[in-house]
Amino acid sequence: MSLKWVDVLEIAIQLADSKPDTDPRYVNFVQLHRWVVELPEFSDDPQRGGEKVLEAIQAAWIEEAQ
Template sequence: MSLKWVDVLEIAIQLAETRPDVDPRYVNFVDLHRWVTELPEFDDEPGRAGEKVLEAIQAAWIEERD
């Protein structure tokens, strides 16, 4: 399975699994963007993500963690 920016929930799940010690409430968007693009299954254009997509991923990650 390949991940695209629209796969917000799956990205959040994978971030929660790969970075269990990170509190997503305090992640800046530069780090978040890098971590998403570093996921092994991520296969999308890095430049296609804007602030709204990163906010959605962060919110889903917070929800997943709680």
């Protein structure tokens, strides 16, 4: 399976699993972008990860963490 920017929920789940001690409410978008593109299954254009998609990923990650 390969992850694209549209896979917001799956990205959030993988981030929650790989960064269990991280509170997603305090992750800035620069760090979040880096972590997403570093996910082993991520295979999309890093330039397409704009603010709106990062906001959606962060919101989904916050939901996962609760």
